[in-house]
Each structure stands twice: as structure tokens, then as C-alpha cells.
Amino acid sequence: xxxxxxxxxxxKYYSDLFVYCDTxxxxxxxxxxxxxxxxxAAQLPSEVVLQITELCGATRLGHFGRSQFYIALRLIAxxxxxxxxxxxxxxxxxxxxxxxxxxxxNEAEAKHAALYQDTDSQGLYPAPGAALIPRPPGRGHQNxxxxxxxxxxxxxxxVQPQAPSIEPQPEPTSPVVSPHQSPPxxxxxxxxxxxxxxxxxxxxxxxxxxxxxxxxxxxEPQSVPVxxxxxxxxxxxxxxxxxxxxxxxxDTPPSxxxxxxxxxxxxxxxxxxxxxxxxxxxxxxxQSSAYDDPxxxxxxxxxxxxxxxxxxxxxxxxxxxxxxxxxxxxxxxLPILELSHIWELSDFDKDGALTLDEFCAAFHLVVARxxxxxxxxxxxxxxxxxxIDLDDSAEVPEPAADVGFSSSPVEVTTNKSPSMPSxxxxxxxxxxxxxxxxxxxxxxSSSQTLTQxxxxxxxxxxxxxxxxxxxxxxxxxxxxxxxxxxKRTGSEHNxxxxxxxxxxxxxxxxxxxKFVAANTVGEGYSSSDSFTSDxxxxxxxxxxxxxxxxxxxxxxxxxxxxxxxxxxxxxSSLDMNRTFAATSAxxxxxxxxxxxxxxxxxxxxxxxxxxxxxxxxxxxxxxAGSGAGLTTTSPQQIPQQPNFADFSQFKAFAAxxxxxxLQEGDKHSEGGQLVVVDLCAQGxxxxxVAAPLRSVKSDGPADERPAASVSSCKVSSGPLAPPxxxxxxxxxxxxxxxxxxxxxxxxxxxxxxAVLAAQPSIPRSVGKDKKAIQASIRRNKETNTVLARxxxxxxxxxxxxLEERISLEVQLEQLRPFSHL
Amino acid sequence: MFGDSIRKCLAGLQGTQTWRVGIAVIAKExxxxxxxSVASQSELKFHYTVHTxxxxxxxxxxxxxxxxxxxxELYLGLLYPTEDYKVYGxxxxxxxxxxxxxxxxxxxxxxxxxxxxxxKLHNSFTDVMCNPFHNPGDPIQSKAFDGIVSGMMVQTG
Numbered sequence: 014x015x016x017x018x019x020x021x022x023x024x025k026y027y028s029d030l031f032v033y034c035d036t037x038x039x040x041x042x043x044x045x046x047x048x049x050x051x052x053x054a055a056q057l058p059s060e061v062v063l064q065i066t067e068l069c070g071a072t073r074l075g076h077f078g079r080s081q082f083y084i085a086l087r088l089i090a091x092x093x094x095x096x097x098x099x100x101x102x103x104x105x106x107x108x109x110x111x112x113x114x115x116x117x118x119n120e121a122e123a124k125h126a127a128l129y130q131d132t133d134s135q136g137l138y139p140a141p142g143a144a145l146i147p148r149p150p151g152r153g154h155q156n157x158x159x160x161x162x163x164x165x166x167x168x169x170x171x172v173q174p175q176a177p178s179i180e181p182q183p184e185p186t187s188p189v190v191s192p193h194q195s196p197p198x199x200x201x202x203x204x205x206x207x208x209x210x211x212x213x214x215x216x217x218x219x220x221x222x223x224x225x226x227x228x229x230x231x232x233e234p235q236s237v238p239v240x241x242x243x244x245x246x247x248x249x250x251x252x253x254x255x256x257x258x259x260x261x262x263x264d265t266p267p268s269x270x271x272x273x274x275x276x277x278x279x280x281x282x283x284x285x286x287x288x289x290x291x292x293x294x295x296x297x298x299x300q301s302s303a304y305d306d307p308x309x310x311x312x313x314x315x316x317x318x319x320x321x322x323x324x325x326x327x328x329x330x331x332x333x334x335x336x337x338x339x340x341x342x343x344x345x346x347l348p349i350l351e352l353s354h355i356w357e358l359s360d361f362d363k364d365g366a367l368t369l370d371e372f373c374a375a376f377h378l379v380v381a382r383x384x385x386x387x388x389x390x391x392x393x394x395x396x397x398x399x400x401i402d403l404d405d406s407a408e409v410p411e412p413a414a415d416v417g418f419s420s421s422p423v424e425v426t427t428n429k430s431p432s433m434p435s436x437x438x439x440x441x442x443x444x445x446x447x448x449x450x451x452x453x454x455x456x457x458s459s460s461q462t463l464t465q466x467x468x469x470x471x472x473x474x475x476x477x478x479x480x481x482x483x484x485x486x487x488x489x490x491x492x493x494x495x496x497x498x499x500k501r502t503g504s505e506h507n508x509x510x511x512x513x514x515x516x517x518x519x520x521x522x523x524x525x526x527k528f529v530a531a532n533t534v535g536e537g538y539s540s541s542d543s544f545t546s547d548x549x550x551x552x553x554x555x556x557x558x559x560x561x562x563x564x565x566x567x568x569x570x571x572x573x574x575x576x577x578x579x580x581x582x583x584x585s586s587l588d589m590n591r592t593f594a595a596t597s598a599x600x601x602x603x604x605x606x607x608x609x610x611x612x613x614x615x616x617x618x619x620x621x622x623x624x625x626x627x628x629x630x631x632x633x634x635x636x637a638g639s640g641a642g643l644t645t646t647s648p649q650q651i652p653q654q655p656n657f658a659d660f661s662q663f664k665a666f667a668a669x670x671x672x673x674x675l676q677e678g679d680k681h682s683e684g685g686q687l688v689v690v691d692l693c694a695q696g697x698x699x700x701x702v703a704a705p706l707r708s709v710k711s712d713g714p715a716d717e718r719p720a721a722s723v724s725s726c727k728v729s730s731g732p733l734a735p736p737x738x739x740x741x742x743x744x745x746x747x748x749x750x751x752x753x754x755x756x757x758x759x760x761x762x763x764x765x766x767a768v769l770a771a772q773p774s775i776p777r778s779v780g781k782d783k784k785a786i787q788a789s790i791r792r793n794k795e796t797n798t799v800l801a802r803x804x805x806x807x808x809x810x811x812x813x814x815l816e817e818r819i820s821l822e823v824q825l826e827q828l829r830p831f832s833h834l
Numbered sequence: 835m836f837g838d839s840i841r842k843c844l845a846g847l848q849g850t851q852t853w854r855v856g857i858a859v860i861a862k863e864x865x866x867x868x869x870x871s872v873a874s875q876s877e878l879k880f881h882y883t884v885h886t887x888x889x890x891x892x893x894x895x896x897x898x899x900x901x902x903x904x905x906x907e908l909y910l911g912l913l914y915p916t917e918d919y920k921v922y923g924x925x926x927x928x929x930x931x932x933x934x935x936x937x938x939x940x941x942x943x944x945x946x947x948x949x950x951x952x953x954k955l956h957n958s959f960t961d962v963m964c965n966p967f968h969n970p971g972d973p974i975q976s977k978a979f980d981g982i983v984s985g986m987m988v989q990t991g
Contacts, residue, residue: 334966335965335966339967349967352967353968353975353976354976357965363960365965390977
């Protein structure tokens with residue numbers, strides 16, 4: 014055989030063809046079947062084919078080597094040119110157009126016919142062969158592409174890189190170009206098809222479908238014969254590709270339409286264009302642009318996808334559930350692994366459902382895979398959900414061609430076999446589809462929700478839910494505590510509940526968590542506050558100790574203005590019972606008392622009030638004893654809370670105010686239960702048990718308090734018996750729960766101690782003179798107010814501590830599991 | 835193992851340490867869904883380590899689950915340290931377990947780093963589960979998941 018000199022275009026074209034025929038990927042021998050198919054596609058008489066075969070030496074060799082193949086191709090071109098077949102003509106003929114091959118016309122045609130109900134498509138069908146041939150190398154009429162084709166060459170050249178992918182490729186630009194054997198001609202044909210507007214080109218596409226996009230691309234650049242190439246490519250994909258393509262989709266026609274839309278069919282589209290219209294230049298341009306993004310979805314393709322989407326989900330803005338999508342894509346007969354990978358790529362927001370964009374991307378990928386293109390590792394940009402709107406893409410102006418080129422890898426059409434039937438129906442609506450497409454495009458950019466990765470953050474710590482702002486002990490806590498206690502006792506006695514009611518407004522802004530506690534405490538405080546206006550100093554002292562409650566209700570050290578306490582109206586009343594009954598309630602009010610002015614200097618409380626108060630106080634102390642320190646009864650109650658460091662003071666104070674504490678106890682009853690108790694105890698006992706109380710208080714926390722409190726309670730039980738006991742218990746429990754409150758306790762205890770200290774003297778004097786009694790009563794009232802306030806503060810602190818304790822317990826529980834290590 | 839340790843040392847010297855000896859995903863029924871270990875180093879030992887760690891995981895699950903219910907922490911922490919490795923566990927609410935085995939020599943690997951690794955694993959695993967083409971109980975064959983695991987295995991300090 015004489016050597017064959019091929020032009021560059023021819024070289025490329027031939028090599029592409031060879032690769033196409035190289036089913037065994039031997040790179041040296043083209044499978045006879047393919048070659049023969051190819052030759053058949055050349056639409057040459059069989060004798061000519063035989064002659065060619067003989068001439069090229071294949072007959073001799075028994076197979077088509079590369080050189081033989083090339084020679085054969087050349088001869089085909091010669092034959093198609095109408096020139097006699099001669100060996101000499103191999104090189105002698107110049108400007109020989111590239112051999113043209115008709116795509117598996119029959120199949121393609123049939124499919125297309127079915128597919129394209131549109132006149133366009135149908136128009137295409139009738140002339141699949143003709144369309145295929147449209148590019149006779151030298152024939153100008155059909156070769157409108159001639160010049161354009163040459164012009165398109167560059168484009169094709171550009172595209173070429175994709176083509177070369179035919180050889181073991183790699184990827185020049187299109188990620189998927191791996192068209193070895195059955196390059197998705199269908200895409201090409203489809204592409205053509207999609208060029209409906211390009212008229213006859215549509216036919217090409219279907220026909221070209223078989224050719225596989227790659228071929229078309231490939232051929233195009235080959236210049237003149239480009240058109241022929243396009244055609245050839247379009248049909249070259251012989252049955253195998255078509256078949257494969259067809260197999261994917263039950264109805265090829267539908268798929269064929271897709272390929273038309275498929276960008277990969279750019280080549281074909283280009284060819285078609287040239288055939289159909291003179292808009293080749295446009296095509297070329299498109300192709301070039303398409304080339305840049307091989308994954309772009311053509312308009313037609315997208316329309317097809319949209320139609321398919323509708324079959325599953327009528328609402329274009331809705332989702333396709335994973336199961337439905339799975340069924341749909343399973344019909345493509347791709348391996349599950351690949352489908353899984355496609356899903357991973359296309360489900361952009363990882364929600365297990367496909368939006369229209371995601372669906373189109375997935376469909377596109379399936380088509381590409383079907384056509385032999387490898388799946389990309391990452392979703393191509395053009396397939397990203399946000400790029401739904403094809404209208405906007407530059408491709409719009411250029412019909413499929415570009416798209417075809419770019420997406421050559423993807424035989425969009427074919428793949429959704431299930432959709433095929435619908436496609437058939439859908440196709441007739443091609444025109445409508447445009448509308449839909451438009452609408453779709455409007456929607457498209459919609460809403461692709463970007464990845465919504467739910468951060469699987471470890472379950473929120475239970476702790477996070479519980480916010481325990483550690484109360485900040487304000488400076489005036491001590492004084493405040495004292496005042497609180499005093500007031501608390503007073504308020505408790507008078508009106509346990511009222512302080513509570515009055516208090517809430519005080520604490521609204523305080524820590525939310527401690528709100529409840531604060532409220533209650535606050536109420537106590539408020540009651541106490543209102544009770545003793547002149548006890549502000551006391552409350553101030555107490556506030557120092559009552560950090561948390563104070564913080565809650567009084568942000569600043571300055572004690573809050575005294576608040577009217579309903580209890581205050583009764584403050585004068587010595588209804589200790591009521592006070593004690595509401596001891597718990599008054600606890601909160603007591604807290605508010607903290608805001609009151611600094612604790613009133615301890616004065617000898619009237620024995621009457623002091624007695625009960627003292628009793629309570631003792632109880633409170635007893636309760637607080639162990640830990641919370643809240644109780645330390647009366648003055649001690651406060652200290653029991655860690656924050657209350659003024660307990661000692663309170664003690665003294667409480668003691669001194671015992672006579673009055675009764676009244677206060679009432680008020681404070683709601684407030685710091687502990688304090689209330691203390692106060693009550695103080696009130697009760699101050700007179701009687703002042704000394705013991707004091708001793709109790711001085712004893713400090715825990716141990717003796719319980720005993721003292723008990724005793725004091727008993728002593729003071731008199732009128733206050735019932736209330737103190739429950740209070741005591743409460744105090745105890747609270748104390749245990751609030752180890753942190755001990756700090757407060759001491760503070761308050763100081764105050765109370767101071768108060769109490771002053772009290773012992775009161776009882777003696779009380780019993781002496783009426784006036785003295787009255788004075789002591791007054792004093793007791795004041796003390797009560799203060800104590801009530803203190804009580805409320807203490808209770809507030811107690812609650813804070815409780816919450817802290819709870820949080821610690823939660824943390825402990827959390828840590829517990831790990832202790833299993 | 836000697837070679838492995840040497841390799842690790844060398845890797846450490848080079849700055850690119852493969853701390854994570856391996857990562858495994860175990861299904862609810864305690865069969866592996868995904869196992870990946872670094873290089874080819876004693877895969878058998880790695881598998882064995884993972885297998886034995888399942889007992890510890892089960893113990894933790896049963897102990898914690900009863901008391902706290904769904905408050906149970908997904909991150910199980912250090913399951914048990916061996917002379918060569920430290921094994922960390924993480925269990926999802928569907929009783930799928932993740933096990934990470936790291937070198938004992940990686941002292942700079944903090945607990946929160948392990949937690950974040952588990953979090954990423956869990957996220958990736960969730961994505962895999964969302965794939966309708968993946969049947970729960972099948973071995974995980976997701977490239978994305980592979981990518982994430984590989985990235986985690988070759989992380990540098």
C-alpha cells in the first residue's frame with residue numbers, strides 16, 4: 014500500500030474513527046464489525062466497500078490495521094467523492110472531503126421519528142440519511158457547512174481535545190471524555206435534534222446520536238468534511254452505541270431527542286446546523302463555548318429533563334424523593350455504584366431528594382455515563398444547581414451545538430428510559446417545552462439550596478440548657494442580708510404571700526434561670542422592703558451577703574427602693590402565724606428585702622416578736638446548718654447560703670430584733686424560708702431564747718443549728734410553732750442543696766447575729782414597760798422588715814445555689830458514663 | 835509492628851504524620867460497614883483492635899443508655915488504651931459505631947479533635963445514608979466518604 018498522507022484534519026478524523034472502531038482497544042486493529050458498520054454507514058455500494066477493503070489491504074491481512082483503516086477511510090472519501098477507487102487516488106486526490114458516514118440510520122431514524130413529534134424532528138427523520146449525508150465533501154449544497162465547517166474547524170479543533178479523548182483520553186476539558194468505543198453518537202444526534210430551530214439539523218442529531226458526541230466533535234474540526242464528519246460521526250456510532258444508548262432508554266427516540274439537546278452533540282449539531290441552516294458560524298461559536306464547558310446542559314436537554322422531572326413530580330419546584338429517583342435512574346441500567354456516585358454528585362444539598370436542578374444534573378450525568386464518559390469526581394460547575402437557567406447561558410443563542418459540544422459526554426436523552434415513553438409524549442410538546450423550559454429557567458435558579466450540612470455536633474450538653482449564672486455577690490450583701498432577714502421575718506409574719514407578689518416586678522430583669530427563685534426571694538424582699546423603709550441600711554448590708562438574690566433583683570449594690578409590701582400593711586400586726594405559715598413564700602420577699610437600705614442596726618427586738626422570730630431563726634439556722642448556710646436561723650440562716658456571709662451579723666441583728674422579728678417573720682415567711690425560719694425563730698426566741706439563739710448562731714452552721722433550731726423552734730413554737738418547723742425542714746434541705754450559699758450564710762449570719770445580739774437585751778426590757786414594749790414592738794417591726802428582706806435575699810441565694818447544684822449534678826451525671834473507662 | 839512504628843516515626847519526622855491508624859464504621863449488628871487503615875500496616879491487627887473495641891462500646895452504650903436515655907453522649911471517648919494505640923469510639927443513635935484508632939504516640943491529639951473527626955464522620959455517614967442507592971447494611975462505597983476518611987487519616991498535626 015502506498016503511504017498515505019493525511020491532512021491534519023483527516024488525521025484526526027481518521028484516528029477518531031479508528032478509535033471508535035477499536036472496540037478492543039488495541040489501538041492497532043479496528044474490529045472488523047465496527048469497520049464494516051462504518052463502511053456501511055458510508056452508504057457506498059457494497060461492491061465499493063469490498064473494493065476498498067481489498068485495496069486497503071485488509072482483505073489481505075484479514076483485519077484492519079491502522080494504516081489499512083486509514084487507507085480505507087481515504088478510499089471511502091474518494092468513493093464518496095465520486096472518484097474512481099484506485100490506489101493511486103489515495104494520495105492524488107486533493108482536497109478530499111472526509112469520508113462521511115451515515116449513522117445507523119434505521120435505528121436512529123426510527124427513534125427519532127418516534128421521538129420528535131414535532132415537525133422538526135419529523136422533518137429530520139425523513140432525511141436522516143439525507144441529513145446524514147448532508148455533508149458531502151465537495152458538494153456545496155449540502156455542505157453549507159463547507160465553509161462553515163472549515164470555520165468550525167477551529168472550533169472543532171478546540172473540541173478536538175475532547176475527541177482525542179477517544180484514544181485513551183483523558184480529559185482534556187470535558188471530564189468525561191472517554192469515548193472509546195461507543196462514543197455517544199446519540200448525543201450528537203440528539204444535539205442536532207435539539208436544534209430544532211436549526212431545522213433539519215435536528216435530524217442529524219438523532220441520527221448522529223449513534224455517532225456519539227465525541228465523534229461529532231472530533232469530526233467537525235476536521236474541516237471541510239466537517240459536515241460530513243458531523244454526519245458521519247453522528248451515525249458512525251454504530252448500532253452499538255445506539256444500542257447502548259437505546260438500551261438505556263426504553264425508547265430511544267426520546268433519548269434521541271435528548272442527545273439533540275446534549276451539548277456533546279455539538280459536533281453533530283454543528284453539522285446539522287450547517288445542513289439545516291447557514292448559521293454555522295453561530296454553531297461554531299457555540300461549539301467553542303460549549304467546548305469550554307463540556308458539562309453544560311443544552312436547552313433541549315434541559316427541556317427534556319424537565320419533562321422527565323414532571324413525570325415524577327408535577328411540581329417543578331418540588332422535590333423528587335430519593336426512592337422515586339432511585340427507581341427512575343435505575344432504569345438507566347447503570348451499575349448501582351455509579352448511580353450512587355451520581356447521586357452523591359447531584360444531590361447538592363444532601364437532603365435525600367432531588368430538586369429540578371439536581372435532577373437535571375443527575376440526569377445529565379447519567380446520560381454522560383451512558384455515553385461512556387467517566388463521572389467526574391466533583392459536580393461540574395455547569396451542573397451545579399444554581400446554574401439551572403439555561404436561558405441565561407450563552408448557549409441560548411446557539412442552539413444545541415455548543416451545548417452538544419460541551420456536553421458531548423452526556424447523552425442526556427437516552428438515559429432515562431423510563432422517561433422515554435413520556436418523552437415521546439413530551440416531544441410533541443417540544444415547543445411547549447420551550448415554554449416550560451423558560452418557566453423552568455425562571456424557576457431554575459430558584460432555589461437550589463446549597464449544601465445544608467447539618468453539623469452533627471455532639472448533642473448539646475445538658476449543661477448548655479441550664480444556665481446558672483453564678484450569682485455575683487454584691488458588696489452590700491451583708492447588710493442586705495441582715496436587712497433581708499429582718500425584713501423577712503417581719504414580712505413573713507405579716508403577709509407571707511404579699512412579699513412574693515410584690516417582689517416579682519423587682520426581679521424581672523434578673524437572671525432568667527434564677528428568675529423563679531429570684532422572684533420568690535424578691536417578693537420576700539419586697540415585702541420586707543416595704544415593711545421597713547428605715548431598714549434600708551440593713552437591707553443594704555444584707556444585700557452584700559445576698560449575692561445572687563441581690564444580683565437578681567438589685568443589680569447594683571445600692572439596694573432597691575423599698576417596695577410596698579402588702580404585708581407591710583400588716584407589718585404592725587404580730588400575726589406571726591401567718592408569717593410563719595408563709596415562711597417559704599416569704600423567702601423570696603425576703604430577698605427583695607436585701608435591696609433595702611442597709612440593715613438597721615441591731616436593736617433589741619421586742620421579746621414578743623423576737624421570741625417567735627428567734628425560734629424561727631433557730632430553726633433556720635438548724636436547717637441551714639449543714640451546708641447551704643442559708644438558714645443559720647435568722648442571722649444564721651443567711652449565712653448558710655454561701656453568699657451570705659453576714660449571718661453572724663444577722664444573728665446579732667435578728668436576735669436583737671426578735672421581738673420585732675415575729676412580725677418580720679411573717680413577712681419574710683415567703684422569702685428565704687431559711688431566713689424566715691430564722692427570723693421567726695429569732696422573733697420567737699429572741700426574747701426567750703435570745704441567748705440560746707445567739708449561741709446557736711454563734712455556733713455557726715450545721716451541727717448545732719439543727720439542735721438549736723429545734724430547740725428554738727420549740728421554744729418559740731408558741732405562736733410560731735407550725736410555721737417554723739416546716740421552714741426548718743425546708744431550710745435544711747435547701748441548705749444541703751446549696752453548699753454555695755454558705756458563703757452568703759455567713760454574711761447574713763453576721764448580720765443576723767448582730768441583730769440577734771442586740772435582741773437579747775430587748776426581751777428583758779420589753780416586759781418591763783408598756784412604753785418600752787411599744788417601742789420594742791416598733792423596733793421589732795423594723796427588725797422584721799429587715800429580716801424579711803434578708804430572708805428573701807437568702808432564699809434567692811438559696812435558689813441560685815440549688816440551680817447550681819442541679820447543674821453540677823447534671824455535669825456529674827454526664828461525666829459518670831466516662832467513669833466506666 | 836516494628837516497621838509500622840518506624841514508619842510512624844519517620845512520618846513524624848517528615849512532618850506529615852499519619853496519626854490515625856485507622857477508621858472503622860461498624861453497623862448496628864456489629865459487622866463492619868467500612869474499614870480503612872493507614873497504608874498496609876498490619877491491617878490484621880487493626881481489624882482485631884477494632885473488633886475488640888466493640889465490646890467496650892457495647893458496654894458503654896448499655897451502661898449509659900439506660901440512665902440517660904437519649905441524653906447519652908454520642909461520643910464515647912477513649913475506649914481503652916493499648917500499648918500501641920488508643921481507641922476512640924462514637925456511636926450514633928441508630929447504633930452505628932465509629933471507631934478511630936490512633937497512635938499512642940500522638941499525645942498532641944486532643945479530645946476535641948477526635949470529637950470533630952467523629953462529627954465529620956457522622957456527617958459523611960449521614961450523607962451516604964441519604965443516598966437512595968445505598969442500602970443500609972451494605973458496605974459503604976461512597977467516594978465522598980472515602981475522600982473524607984482519607985483526608986482524616988492523613989491529617990497532620
